[in-house]
Every structure is written in structure tokens, then in C-alpha cells.
Amino acid sequence: MLVTLTSTAPSASDLSHLLRKHPDRAQAFTLSVGTAHVFYPEVSDERCTVALLLEVDPVGLVRDKRFRGGDAATLARYVNDRPYASSSMVAVALGQVFRTAMRGTSESFPELAAAPLPLEITVAAVPARGRDTAGLVTRLFEPLGWAVTETAIPLDPAFPEWGDSPYVDLALQGDVRLSDALRHLYVLLPVLDDAKHYWVSDDEVGKLMRAGEGWLAEHPERDLITRRYLAHQRSMVDEATGLMAKEARLDDVDDLLPAERDATPAEPRTPRLGAQRAEAVLTALRDLGARSVADVGCGEGALLRRLVTDSAYTTIIGTDVSGGELAKAERVLNLREAGDRQRERVRLLQSSVTYQDDRLSGLDAIVLMEVVEHVDEERLPALEASVFGAAAPGAVIVTTPNSDYNVLYEALPEGAFRHADHRFEWSREQFAAWADGVAERHSYRVEYRAVGEVDPRLGSPTQLALFRKTTDR
Secondary structure (H helix, E strand, O other): EEEEEEOOOHHHHHHHHOOOOOOOOOOEEEEEEEEEEEEEEEEEOEEEEEEEEEEEHHHHHOOHHOOOHHHHOOOHHOOOOOOOOOOOOHHHHHHHHHHHHHHHEEEEEEHHHHOOEEEEEEEEEEOOOOOOOHHHHHHHHHHHEEEEEEHHHHHEOOOHHEEEEEEEEEEEEEOOHHHHHHHHHHHHHOOOOHOOOOOOOHHHHHHHHHOOOOOOOOOHHHHHHHHHOOOHHHHHHHHHHHHHHHHHHHHHHOOOOOOHOOOOOOOOOOOOOOHHHHHHHHHHHHOOOOOOOEEEEOOOOHHHHHHHOOOOOOEEEEEEHHHHHHHHHHHOHHHOOOHHHHHHHHEEEEEOOOOOOHHHHOOOOOEEEEEEOOOHHHHHHHHHHHHHHHHHHHHOEEEEEOHHHHEEEEOOOOOOOOOOOOOOOOOHHHHHHHHHHHHHOEEEEEEEEEEEOOOOOOOOOEEEEEEOOOOOO
């Protein structure tokens, strides 16, 4: 079983620092599934390739009680594809050999670990079998940003009339964080295998949630991935699905009232509105060329998680009035295991949007993503004074629900808000009146952008205002 991973980033040889495997040495690791060999076929500043070769002893697996399954008398336990196919055992080897790289942390190169890299991955002899596997390899990897090439492997090259085997050689290419790339393989190789070689224990749900954080909940094949990864164990599948549904609700602050959570717009929209909103904010930040950013009212860190992956942001601040939410954000960002440079780059502060905080002064941009509607209207002047007056960043990005659009949520009662904690929801006219007034009073110019699918009469579900400072600070 052979997996290669190639970086073509500038100073490509820095890949070895992220993997913590020296390029001048071939190393061997004794694992529960066999022996993994790690070596570098090529190392230069232009291209750096690491290879993981896994040797498996199928008889040894049969004798090890951890990997027994099925009828002990069957010949299939001894005669199978385990020594040859890139199966769930390769995922285990990747997780054990490259554990630190999968976490996305590096004390020496924190920005490199957090940034997307131009990567090329090859995996030999990937199983692609089953009733629901038509184009499955592409369906699994393409939504994650990979260009996918599958090369069918014939049953026997000497007898082409026999057709192809149920295996493909897989090649992936894309700009992806190294930790994400490893986590994609860690989850999806067992999914393609659909025949885990070991007993599925109670901690498998936790493994799936950790490795799938940030991408699995919104993957179009989420249900299939969950079923196969958890070996079709119903109770575990239900538990994982419930956890991901909770994560999805937390990521989308436009959830309806608890009694109305089945409400859906007249027309389905993909990707989910929460993801579209975050991408709209990131697009605005890129348009500004911002490098120092504060997410005020950051909650559990949904936006911060996206910001830290881009090395363009040299200062990232998350603030929230709730210490509990900041603790969750700290876990999401894995700051406890981060190096000193990453901790200097990312700061979490307990603070209220309605009180002046000098720690937010002089930034390129402040983001208020779905924050203003959670503030009592009589406190909005205090918010305005603290953000636009005292902090006075180069730009402010505000998103908030468009109440005009609410009629399209069929199960949302007339006059009700989308979330129980919303103090108000503005129409487009009301939002523009507030934003224009703020811009005039504090020397900003304001631009309005739509977020989500636009109805020709009612506008978009989320409205965004981009304020740019017009005078020197």
C-alpha cells in the first residue's frame, strides 16, 4: 500500500517540518496494522514528496484478537485484499505516523500549517466497490476542493477482456491545508473500503467528529460517509448525525425558533446559508486587503476557524461576552496546542460590543456577523460608539437577517423572528437607514451586498453592509 504526498509550494521542502519526518532518513514505524515506512523520493525547494509504504501481515492480523471478525473458519480471513489494497489500515497508519500534522499545528511554521498548500496526492489500489459507488471516489473528494483522477486497474493486463477490477489508482490535486488533506484521507479511505478491519469501538464517533470537523457536516455525501465509516452501526450513526446537526445549527445563526426548526425556504439553497454568509465576509475582507481583523461576537469561532487558515491575516482577534463561548472557540482553534507564534497571531478576548475596548483600536477591519440583531435597539448607539467611534477600524463588515425575506420561510409564523434571541430583524429599508446614518456620523462610506439566493422582489435572506473609512484615523 503506497501513498505519496507532494507539495509544490515555495520552499516546498518545509513540508518535512510540518510532518516532523526528516527528509534525509528513511524511517520505519511498527504499528497495530503492520510496519509503515516513510521516505522522501524527492526533496527540493520546488517540489517535495513524502511517501508512506505500509506492509501488512494478513496472517498476523487474523491471529490478533483486535482484528478478528466474522466466521473464524472462513478462508476469506486469510485470503483477502488486505496486504495489497489501500484500505482502512492505511488510514490508521496515516493517523498514527502523521498525528501532529493532522492536528494542523507547528511550533516552527504555524502560518504554513494554517495555510492552504498546492498539494498532489496519489493512493495506489483504492477499493471502489458496492451498490452506491458509481463515481463515488469523485463524489467524496471533489466537494472538498480536490481535482480527482481515477485510473481503473484491470483484473489482469494480459486478459483485457476480463474487464476492470473493483480498484482504482487515485490522484488528487488541490490547494488544501496539509492537516485537512490528511484528515480527508483518514476518513474517506475507510469509507471507500466499507469493510473496516477492526472492531468498531465506542470512540469511533469521536474520531469521526474530530477528523471531520469543518467539512463533514456540510458534505453532500455526509450520510453515506457516516454510515460507512461507522461500519453501519445504527446507534453510532444516529449519535454522529445528531452531533453534526447540532454543529450545523450552531454554524448557522439564522436557525428558527426551537418549535419552528423544520421551517424551510420555498426553494432549497446550497450550500447552507451559514457557509454562504461566512464566504461573503471573507470575500469582503479579501477585497479590503485586510491583515488585522476582529470578529466581534465570535461565538464558538465559526468565522475564526476560516480566518486562521489564511496566512494573509497576521492579527486575528475574537471577542464575545460569554466566557463559555470563548472556551469553545479555543478548542475549535486548538489554541492550547498551538505554538507561540500562532498564539501571538490569534487572541480571544472577553468583551462586549456595546462597551469601548481599546484592544480593538487600529485594526484593518472589524466584523459583526449576525450580531446587531442580538442587541437591544436602545443599545445600538452604544454599539455604534464603541465600534465606529472608539475602535474606528479601516473597515467594518455587518451582516444581519433581511426581514423582507421571512415570508418565504413557510413554517415561520407571521411577525416571528428567525431566532429566539433576536431583539429585532430589519427590512432592507430599515437596515439601509441605520447604516447610512452610521456612515455619515463617523466618516465611512457604505456598500451593500446580498448574501444567499436573491428573490427578485424580497431580496436576499442575509444583507451585508461594508463600511470603508473615508478619513485618516
